[in-house]
Amino acid sequence: MNKYLLIIGLIFISYSSFSQILVNRDPKIAEMVSEISSDSLENYVRNLASFTTRHTLNTNTETGMPAAQEYVLAKFNSFSKNSSGRMTAQIEEFVIPADGRRITEDSPAANVIATLKGTDPNDKRIFIISGHMDSRNKNVMDAEGIAPGANDDGSGTAAVIELARVMASREFPATIKFVAFTGEEEGLKGATYLADKAKEEGWEIGAVLNNDIIGNSSSSGTLIKDNLKMRVFSETIPANETEEMARLRRYTGAENDSKSRQLARYVKELGERYVDQFEVKLIYRADRFLRGGDQTAFARNGYTAIRISEMNENFYHQHENVRVEDGIQYGDLPEFMDFEYLRKVTAVNVAALSTLSQAPSQPEEVQINVRGLSNSSTLLWKEPATGKAIGYYVLMRETSSPMWEKKFYTTDMTLTLPYSKDNYFFAVQAVGENGAESLPVFPVPLSR
Structure with a gap:
């Protein structure tokens, strides 16, 4: 009997040890995550909401958008x-051209931008973290009425401010831009201006993390209360897809592997890690x-961009005038926000952004060999153009899986796996000396 129990115990111990998941956290990134403060975030939101509109x-x-911009700049x-x-x-000023819709005449506007210059002079990458600081009432043309905009998008702007506070004293090889856009409610005007400028000047944008409506944890209508989840939106088919890009996507079955989708997976992995x-x-x-x-403006220009947002929106406090009606308080007021929830979403941002900014750039020319029929899969690639890679992960998942399921580490620039390319998807990411991983790259076929 005792021998039987011992065997059962050994089986249980063996199963438990293999079922454990190892979580490796960079102490420096974990420290930044710990420094994100719900009190600081609440202070920013309340100050932003204190402006009349x-x-x-x-x-x-004194009480409008110019005063709010000066606050963020300060x-x-x-x-x-x-x-x-x-x-x-x-404060970067520009002119919004009249569009015959929400902008009736050419109008002055401005984005507020903080730039943390990268420490590597050879690293030209720019990572953008953003939120929009403009607010609105039910009537989007109402430029004078009280519009606190605490959550939409004071929350995203507060996250951008807090990340600037936490990251300013740290060093990253790549450059980071902390951006408070204006003109979002009028048609993504501030983001379009910056995205077009980036394209015209040839900026090497590595990723755009746009935060919009991230500070509420309870829904209207369904009455759900949940501060344990957030959403990341990413495009399936790239907004700038050419016919050649579409042909390759259909040929490889890459409908779920756009660059933005890879970034979304990356944010999920890093966010849940920290x-x-x-x-x-x-x-x-x-x-x-x-x-x-605002991420849409960058996606249209071919940049990798996602939207980060709360899980459950409350439409009593979004695009509504401040009022009490039928016993319900409407309006985007700070008292309806969950600042601990906002802290968590902001912490996800700093985990992903700081890792991206210190990782090598992505591997170059990632390919999968399809020269012959085989039940194994061979991937090959070239080293990143920027930063030093000490190794690479070849990622693998079943075609029905939303996330990468296995990581195979190698210091070579090719790897053959005993898994059929018919049944799995693959990607490759570079690993830096500090363990930071680049964004994954989906392979193109090598046929000859």
Whole structure:
């Protein structure tokens, strides 16, 4: 009997040891995650909501959008003092052309941008973290009425400010831009201006993490209360897809492997690695149903961009005038936000952004050999153009799986796996000296 129990015990111990999942956290990134403060976030949100309105077309320098922009600029400048001169900030002015819809005449506008310059002069990559600071009422043309915009998108703007605070004193090889857009509610005007500027000037944008409506954990209508989940939206088919890109996508079955989809998976993996008791849900849409956000402007120009948003929206406090009606308080007020939830979402951002910014760039010319029929799969690639890779992960998942399921490490630039390319998808990512992983690259066929 005792011998039988011993055998059962050994089986249980063996099963338990193999079922454990090892979580490796970089202490420096974990430290940044721990420094994200719900109190700081609440302070930013309440200050932003204290302006009468942050409507894009409001020009009041004391209570309107210009005053709010000066507030964000002042926060950025205060953090820059800890950056040894690497962080600079500015209000970048531009003109929104009349569009015959929400902009009736050419109108002045501005984005507020803090730039944390990378420490590697050979690293030209730029990573953008963003939120939009403009607010609105039910009537999007109302530029004077009270519009606190606490959650939409004071929450995203607060996250951007907090990341600038936490990251300013740290060093990253790549450059990071912390951006508070304007004109989102009028048709993504600020984001379009910056995305077009980036394209014209040839910026090497590695990724755009756009945060929009990230500070509420309870829904209207369904009355769900849940501060344990957030959403990441990513496009399936690239907005700038050419016919050649479409042909290759259909040929390889890569409908679920756009660059933005790879970024979404990356945010989920890094977010859940560093933020305890929090789940990042992948939503297979570029944005909410029939809606859009600032990431769209960058996606249209071919950049890798995603939208980060809360899991359950409350429409009593979104695009509504401040009022009480039938016993219900409407309006986007700070008292309806969950600042601990906002802390978690912001922490996911810093985990992903800091890892991206210190990782090597992606492997170059990633291919999968299809020269002959085989039940094994051979991948090959070239080293990243930027940064030093000490090794590579070849990622694998079943075709029905949303996330990469296995990682095979190698220091070579080719790897053959005993798994059929008919049944699995693969990708390759570079690994830096500090263990930071690049974004994965989906392979193209090598046929001759």
